[in-house]
Amino acid sequence: MVRIKYRYLLVNILYPEQEVQNKKQLPAGSKDSLPYTVQFRRPGPDSLNGKLLSRLIREGVADLFGDYGSGMVSGSLMVKYCSQATSTAIIRVARAHYRMVWAALSFMTSMPVKAGEVPCVFQVVRLSxxxxxSEEEAIRRARLQIRRAQRANGGDADAAVKAVDGAVDAEGDLAMADGIEDFEGEGDESDG
Amino acid sequence: MFYDLNVPWTANDTGLPRTLNFLYELGYSVVALNYILIGKLPNELSCAIPNPLPYKDLPSKLEIRRRITVTLTDSLQNARLNALAAQYDILALRPTDEKTLQLACGSLDCDIISLDLSQRFPFHFKIKTLTEAIKLGKKIEICYGHGLLGDSQGRRNLISNVTQIIRATRSRGLIISSEAKGAVACRGPWDAINLSAVWGLGQERGYEAMTKEARNALVGAQLKRSSFRGVINVVHGGEKPAPEVKAGATEKKGEAQKQKGQMTNGQGANGQKRKSDALGSETNDSGSGIPMSKTQMKKRAKKEKMEAESKAAKSTGDAKSN
Incomplete structure (x- = not known):
């Protein structure tokens, strides 16, 4: 009996545009008060869940790769974890076809919400x-993001936090840690 | 170190700081702001992108360069292209048809060849023209931004053009950049590499296109501007730092040098004296205007030689006694 081999994509969802719904509540001056790193990595819309994400990916794959792509992917595609609060998701897909799912994620530009759409960018940060x-990496990244946000915020406000941060970590590296884990999927490139 | 060498710049673009911050958040460390010039070159060549940029909240660790893209049409006079290039960090050319593409690949001096990949070209990219450009160190740019935001027709053209370019260049000398008209069209470096892998560029080649090749383009362009014919550059003039030696040591050394100097000076003077004296006497003689007989000349020469030798013997004797 041979195990079916999968790839797990750890995805961060970034929101490049400003939040529109809260504009009324915020006073006019404080629009830009949040540092950019916090704005980009804010919690997603309430409607975001595994089901929606799965549907979006299937639609994207069908749009980009047609019936062939959606047929190849649909058997193994599964959203293992989806957190609206941290805008993180883990997606499982068969190892032979992960590039199609990844491409579909790259081609997504917005997410449907109740009133219209929210522009968003899916960034795959770990492929394992x-x-x-994937879980370990997600936790590591969440820690780094918190530290980063604190640093961005404490630039002028909280010196104590800043000092502690400096001791703990000079600069959190949020780039893909060691690239792509392996290249076994290379043979399937011609599929695309 | 990931590079994005194409971030369109327009005056009064309020979204630019957001885009730059977003690129930094995605993991890029060097971006080039791109000023697109269509039509004739302006009379006064100057950099359209102000330095420093008039935005406050830019990420401090993001390196920002300036690039100009000149759209090539048949009527363009390219005499002043080099003068224009000197104002910017990178010069890119955007050919519109086969003839201008050949021109850009061959004779025109540029750093990047950037085609508008969202339109359909009525010709094939020839291996010969593109490899010629790559041999000259020019890079060919793939911009994915149009494919992400455009309609399906644009995306289709993009994919078809990219596969053709990859075939014609044999996946060498390519760079991948965003040409993002807003933060939404930017993608992470690894996402772009994956996209290029789906389009037929190997993963390693894609990684190089984001890092090594882009750096080559940037550094090569810099060298062209600052160095002698792109070959030799003075990095450090070799100025000696101010001497920091202890006072006692310098005195001792100074004495030693003095002695040495005397010796060498004495010998040197002797060696030279002989010649210069001889010359001087000759010139004097010739100055009087009366021609000398050969025997006279020989006599004089011998006399002077003797004198000089005796002097030299004296001086060396002095030096030895010292």
Missing amino acids: GTIRK
Whole structure:
């Protein structure tokens, strides 16, 4: 009996535009008060859940790769984890076809909400063969993001936090840690 | 170090700081602001992008360069292209048809060849023209931004053009950049590499296109501007730092040098004296205007030689006694 091999994509959802709904509540001057890094990595819309994400990916794959792509992907595609609060998701897909799903994620530009659409960018930050590694990476990144946000905020306000941060970590690296874990999927490039 | 060498710049673009911050957030470390010039070159060549930029909240660690893209049409006079290039960090050319593409690949001096990939070209990209450009160190740019936001027709053209370019260049000398008209069209570096992998560029080649090749383009352009014919550049003039030696040591050394100097000076003077004296006497003689007989000349020469030798013997004797 041979195990079916999967790839787990750890995805961060970034929101490049300003939040529109809260504009009324905020006073006019404080629009830009949040640092950019916090704005980009804010919690997603309430409607975001695994079901919606799965539907979006299937539509994207069908749009880009047609019936062939959606047929190849649909058997193995599964949203393992989707957090609206941290805008993080883990997506499982068969190893042979992960590039199609990744491309579909790259081509997504917006997410439907109740009133219209929210522009968003999906960034794959980790590609691994086991879900455990993805989880560990997600936790590591969440920590770094918090630290980063604190640093961005404490530039002039909270010196104590800043000092502690400086001791803990010079600069959190949020780039893809060690690139792509392996290149076993290379043979399937011609599929696209 | 990931590079995005194409971020369109327009005056009064309020979204630019957001775009730059977003690029930094995605993991890019060097971006080039791109000023697109269509039509004739202006009379006064100057950099349209102000330095420093008039925005406050830019990420401090993001390196920002300035690039100009000149759209090539048949009527363009390219005499002043080099003068224009000197105002910017990178010069890119955007050919519109086969003839201008050949021109850009061959004779025109530029750093990047950037085609508008969202339109359909009525000709094939020839291996010969593109490899010629790559041999000259020019890079060919793939912009994915249009494919993300445009309609499906634009996306289709983009994919078809990219595959053709990859075939014609044999996946060498390519750079990938965003040409993003807003933060939404930017993608992370690895996402762009994956896209290019789906389009037929190997993953390693895609990685190089985001990092190594883009850096080559940038550094090559810099060298062209600052160095002698792009070959030799003075990085450091070799100025000696101010001497920092202890006072006692310098005195001792100074004495030693003095002695040495005397010796060498004495010898040197002797060596030279002989010649210069001989010359001087000759010139004097010739100055009187009376021609000398050969025997006279020989006599004089011998006399002077003797004198000089005796002097030299004296001086060396002095030096030895010292």
